[in-house]
Amino acid sequence: MTETTTHQHKVTSEVGRLRTVLLHRPGAELKRLTPRNSDKLLFDAIPWVGRAQEEHDAFAQALRDRGVEVLYVTELLQDALEYGAARDEAIAGVIDDNRWGDQLRRVVRGYLRDLDSEDLAHTLIAGLAHEELKTAHGLVYRLMDRLDFIVDPLPGLLFTRDSGVWIGDRVAVTSLAMPARHRESALTGLIYAHHPRFAGVTRLYDPSLEHVEGGDVLLLSPGVLAVGTGERTTPAGVERLARQVFEAGLAHTVLAVPIAQERATMHLDTVCTMVDADTVVMYPPVAYSLTAYTVTGANGDLRVTEPRPFLEAAAEAMGLDRLKVIDTGLDPVTAEREQWDDGNNTLALAPRVAVAYERNIETNAQLEAAGIEVIRISGSELGTGRGGPRCMSCPIFREEPSG
Template identity: 70%
Template sequence: MDTTSTGVDSEVGRLRTVLLHRPGPELARLTPRNNDALLFDGIPWVGRAQEEHDVFAQVLRDHGVEVLYLRDLLVRTLEIDAARSWCIDAVLTDPRLGDALRDALRSHLDGLHPEDLAYTLIAGLAHEEFGAGRGLGFALMNRNDFVIDPLPNLLFTRDSSVWVGSRVAVCSLAMPARRRETSVMAAIYDHHPRFAGVESIYSSRLETLEGGDVLLLAPGVVAVGTGERTTPAGVERLARNVVGRGLAHTVLAVPVAQDRATMHLDTVCTMVDTDAVVMYPNVADELRAFALRMVDGELVVRAPAPFVEVAAEAMGIDELRIIDTGLDPVTAEREQWDDGNNTLAIAPRLAVAYERNVETNVRLEAAGIEVLRIPGSELGTGRGGPRCMSCPIVRESLHKVAPGHG
């Protein structure tokens, strides 16, 4: 893969193109009544969240990164009939609707301009906004109930798709509130001219797998967390697909605690250099990995060993350096909750992080990592940091490393 091709083979190669979603009216749909179901821990101030996101995007542009906005890609995609039909059908599969409401909704969506259809697919449609609604299900809805649920978590573009080499994996999201995100991403990758000819190596119909659990430790080495959102079966399926296609020689399955604070592997560990990770110290000694490799056409699972040891061996380096978040347990726990570990590397030793994680940022800089601080008080209400909010599409390739032994 040369420096101009579409694709990603590491977490830290110079970032050239990234996919973001600027938060919009879908965040204004959050209320104390629905925020838990929609996976937010608070009610964000939408205007401030947009300002914070604009700062993030500008920091990336200032460092030579092309920023693609999901909504812009979606509008262009919805000009294509097959893509429109795909996205509308994904809405209409909701079993709550009933035939009468489903027919009325199809007629409404079919008549929308691509701009308006994109708005509705992302922001949702409330009962009180849909004058053409009919059927028993519609009659029994509260006026503020959603005929089409909004997608506030679309902000976290890392989860719904991830690139491995020159191929893209459209993920299979675990939580009901997020599953329709993948129909939007599949439409974009399948039909937008920017991605013509790109092969998909995963789909939303397969076992649950989320991009926040997928870390490209080095060319040929992929770590995948398994816990609240990604199942072991999802890890195994991805491993077969990437190793079988020669996109990786080793996949590391990394069990993580199944709770809200550690929902993905990238909430406890992200890379900031070719041989360094920032890691939540409470898990550094406990994190283990199973190495998966193809031997004579069969996927072989090795016995678990400490993550940092297995990773270093697979990466072909002597040691994977750990920069931990916080000197004391309270600080570490606070900054892990505030996504202190969830950094986005723009290049080796250059990372974007939330400014509020003061201790973690100081420790990163002491270890030789330049930190680009961004505000995130409102963006963080959905439990995600700079890495969660970004899907790298093009990174400059790192030099290939030899496979680890064994």
């Protein structure tokens, strides 16, 4: 088990030098994807798992090569499950499923309790298939299709950004909107609650609250958040998060940014990410049409302005004359293709240094022409779940941005 030591956990921007990040290396949960269940599990294609793992290993190594400490969800989860309270919490979360009935629930509880920490972590992530539970019996079990899952796999766990986001020195364990991803937040919360590395960390948000997903949260600058609201994050979630960060003194302004409720633009970071303290890369069709409502605290309540152009509202909140935009300047067809392939979903490792999928050739060329160093990674298989480098990473510690 990991010994308790002092670690830094703090994120106040999108571009401060990245020092520690949480990833999830794809595994057996991706092997559970079939044409029969991929839509339900939110994948657009069936990934070649071995190649996806190779791509993810290369991504992790690219981060390490730049001095980033890489933590893995599975390893942290296994450590946490060595503690009885964490095991009990994890098992209780799984068996709270009204599809099962009492008889199957008792069998599953006993099965999970008999697993060691490594096997329990594996099952929580990869799921439990009907035919793997040899000891099961009863009406519910017998009437299930033999290809059904008793515990669903979590292929979306690859995108660690969504279920947890650090704002300042606190972690928001988010409330994921899609049923297929609900348990991701439970596992993320379990790690932060029980792993010794995070002892004493204060929780800013909880999965029981209104829907907020980390891909919609951009830390534009210290004290300024932009939060997309669309397919995954609700307006009520934006309002709740704003109240939480204001009460904690972690922000003075939250920009609520409506985005199209479409698969290709499911989160704010699918259309806009930061590559420098004053520069964003944006999907051309929305760069100058995106709007924002400025939300500030007012005597214990919220003050909300009329909508304004996002770039204008963001620059004002950040104390800038203007927010520079790399809109890639692509023709409409290329722009649409590279948007679908997460061309705008970059991960800044430091100011003017960003990780991007290599396949987005034109977008990357425009970034380099603007003076951004682009670290290219392969994502032909990783991208089948509709997520890029930012989606696949949860920064835990960034240095404070200079200036």
